[in-house]
Amino acid sequence: QVQLVESGGGLVQAGGSLRLSCAASGRTFSDYNMGWFRQAPGKEREFVAGITWSGGRTLYVDSVKGRFTISRDNAKNTVYLQMNSLKPEDTAVYYCAADRSWGVIYSTPSHYEHWGQGTQVTVSS
Numbered sequence: 261q262v263q264l265v266e267s268g269g270g271l272v273q274a275g276g277s278l279r280l281s282c283a284a285s286g287r288t289f290s291d292y293n294m295g296w297f298r299q300a301p302g303k304e305r306e307f308v309a310g311i312t313w314s315g316g317r318t319l320y321v322d323s324v325k326g327r328f329t330i331s332r333d334n335a336k337n338t339v340y341l342q343m344n345s346l347k348p349e350d351t352a353v354y355y356c357a358a359d360r361s362w363g364v365i366y367s368t369p370s371h372y373e374h375w376g377q378g379t380q381v382t383v384s385s
Contacts, residue, residue, distance in 0.1 A: 269379030282356030298352035307367035
């Protein structure tokens with residue numbers, strides 16, 4: 261079992277930046293690929309970015325490419341999402357999730373076994 265706790269959300273103006281963190285505890289963090297998802301009111305949960313267990317490969321949804329960067333520090337059991345050039349449409353609750361699929365980064369929520377409680381990101385125009 262892995263416990264995940266997100267932090268770093270908040271209110272920011274359009275064009276600003278935020279850095280989300282997700283701290284893991286429990287089982288070996290490096291056993292898991294990690295993903296960031298988001299869910300806006302009235303919408304389905306959406307894949308944002310993923311990273312393999314080693315950090316060697318990443319995957320992004322097209323709408324955040326060039327603006328968001330996912331990274332991880334296995335020594336600190338933490339995955340990060342650096343978000344730059346934020347837009348009002350990035351407003352959502354952001355969740356981190358853990359998946360033991362190793363080499364493949366999945367973008368569907370059903371592949372992820374463990375989830376954090378979420379952190380709110382609000383981008384004002």
